[in-house]
Amino acid sequence: MTETYSKSRQRAEIAFGNVQSQFFAKNKAMEELDSSIQSQQAKTLRLREARLAKQRDDRALATSALLAKRAKAC
Numbered sequence: 001m002t003e004t005y006s007k008s009r010q011r012a013e014i015a016f017g018n019v020q021s022q023f024f025a026k027n028k029a030m031e032e033l034d035s036s037i038q039s040q041q042a043k044t045l046r047l048r049e050a051r052l053a054k055q056r057d058d059r060a061l062a063t064s065a066l067l068a069k070r071a072k073a074c
Helices: 008-072
Strands: none
Touching: none
């Protein structure tokens, strides 16, 4: 059952298909951008947590070394 449409209807269908294709392409690009941003934010959070943990460990190590040094001096 193939229907034949008028030339103007065919042009309208083609134009609509093109607009729809552009719309879906934009949506896909936005989804990819959102995904990229989310992964970047997650990586930043992981790195920040690792840096803060290292700073806590370094601070605790320095404190214990200072306490040991004071204990030896007394």
